[in-house]
Amino acid sequence: MDRSDLRRGVRDSAPLLPGVVPFGIVVGIASVDAGLQLLEAVAMSVVVFAGASQLAALDLLGSDAPLTVVLVTGTVINLRMLMYSASIAPYFRQLSGRWKAALAYVLTDQAYALSIVRYRSDRPVDRVAYYLGVGGTLWVAWQFATVGGFVLGAGVPDAWGLDFAVPLVFLAVLVPTIENRPGVVAAVVGGSVAVVAGGLPLNLGLLVGAGAGIGGGLAAEGVWEDGDGD
């Protein structure tokens, strides 16, 4: 393994930490709010290791949504990673199954984004070393941040309204995912329908809103397809 590429991966992921760490802290706080034990919060961060879906699952667990709704919601949020898996797969094709599984486990938005840029550049790179530098850094930061958030969350009074940090994190993650006008439609429709459907039983409002938003995005894409809808 090329140590300099490993170090480069660590270095490249450092600028992402000011985003990852507060996110992890909010997940830790949300774990306390949802009534999880420290060990359960750690287990979730290690086993699931996907911030947005962890946060949504915690939110739904806290409001006693049916477990199926918790799982389906958490899964839908992670579906985007199918795209990353498909896009990065050719670069991992020569690795053993065990390595592929290990690298897949730390596949995140950030690890994908940094690695794919590096792989597509002309410079030679030890793919595994670089990817592990990025993925390992993010993994370690995530675990520390969620534990830190858990400890913090246990000590902060409810009056501070720190639970409001959860939608703020989602908001910050949402905005960069809106790439074009159909994306705006998907977000506006998804959000509005979720508000209107907020009274639905079983906390289904979120999934109904998400489904409507995806449909809205596809429909808008159809409308703008021949136009200039970037």
Place this chain on the structure above:
Amino acid sequence: MATSYGAAAILGVIVVLGVITFAIRFSFIALFGRLDRIPPRIERLLHYVPPAVLAALVLPSLLVFQPDGGVAVDKLLAGGVATGVAWRTEDILATMAAGMLVLWAVRLAPV
């Protein structure tokens, strides 16, 4: 809000969500050579999953209706400012800081 689910249910959610998430991540990496790309129709759909789902998560927490029918002004204002900051900076920390500061400012403001 603390959940009423017991330890077994929580553990079950962690394990099942973990297995599904790993399967999603591993899918094409594992199958490369047999299944090389996502069918275009599915890929188009996947592009709209993040904005739709995340907006569905966010908006109901920013636009909160109170029992008297009114809207929670503190959250609406904080959400509005945070949206602007998120748009300009695409930065999680800045978005959180702006939203929380406005929330506290509105709550502490003498009306």
